[in-house]
Amino acid sequence: MTTLKGPGEAKTYDGSGLRIGIIHARWNTKIIDALLEGTKKSLKAAGVKDENIILQSVPGSYELPYAVKQLHSASQVQSSSTSVIGAAADLLGSVSDLSTEPTSKPTSSTLQSPFDAIIAIGVLIKGETMHFEYIADAVSHGLMRVQLDNNVPLIFGLLTLLSDEQGLQRAGIGGSSGKEGHNHGEDWGSAAVELGVKRKGWL
Numbered sequence: 001m002t003t004l005k006g007p008g009e010a011k012t013y014d015g016s017g018l019r020i021g022i023i024h025a026r027w028n029t030k031i032i033d034a035l036l037e038g039t040k041k042s043l044k045a046a047g048v049k050d051e052n053i054i055l056q057s058v059p060g061s062y063e064l065p066y067a068v069k070q071l072h073s074a075s076q077v078q079s080s081s082t083s084v085i086g087a088a089a090d091l092l093g094s095v096s097d098l099s100t101e102p103t104s105k106p107t108s109s110t111l112q113s114p115f116d117a118i119i120a121i122g123v124l125i126k127g128e129t130m131h132f133e134y135i136a137d138a139v140s141h142g143l144m145r146v147q148l149d150n151n152v153p154l155i156f157g158l159l160t161l162l163s164d165e166q167g168l169q170r171a172g173i174g175g176s177s178g179k180e181g182h183n184h185g186e187d188w189g190s191a192a193v194e195l196g197v198k199r200k201g202w203l
């Protein structure tokens with residue numbers, strides 16, 4: 001059934017040749033974890049190999065733009081290297097998730113960046129002060145800037161919510177059953193694959 005909201009019917013894209021970075025904040029962990037599950041599920045359903053899904057975390061959403069920028073910087077440090085992912089790990093600190101060398105060889109489209117697309121995931125929940133507004137605005141602009149500066153698709157996985165329940169619903173774990181709502185992570189995974197594949201065609 002076609003719904004009013006959502007990305008609409010999309011073709012299935014083959015993600016088997018893609019390398020996808022996921023950077024997520026850890027604030028509001030229960031919602032983040034469910035969103036991550038949904039994201040990885042749709043990446044894998046599209047054929048993205050486990051070893052080509054590179055996961056990294058930062059404390060809060062405010063740190064997302066910097067972390068994404070650092071991942072791209074790895075390519076400038078080590079552009080013709082066989083270990084751009086290793087360079088990304090060095091720049092972000094030593095994290096085991098980032099130390100795995102991807103199995104697929106870089107293509108012409110990935111020579112500029114170790115990734116075909118990056119997904120930035122954060123959950124901001126409004127409190128009693130203006131903190132939420134400032135962070136939501138800064139992170140949104142920061143992520144758009146880093147996307148355009150690096151010419152690599154960046155999927156906007158930042159939820160800006162007025163209540164905890166809104167977040168649980170958008171992660172598919174809402175209501176008294178803990179199963180209500182739609183997991184937006186699944187849409188972000190599909191968007192990353194579509195944009196990663198299309199980017200190769202646009203280059």
Ligand code: DLZ
Pocket residue numbers: 025026027028059060061062063122123124125126127131135
């Ligand atoms: C400080 C803070 C607050 C109050 N709320 C959130 C939130 O709802 N979601 C989120 O991702 N991060 C939050 N943070 C942390 C900031 O994003 C950031 O990590 C700190 O201000 C340190 O820079």
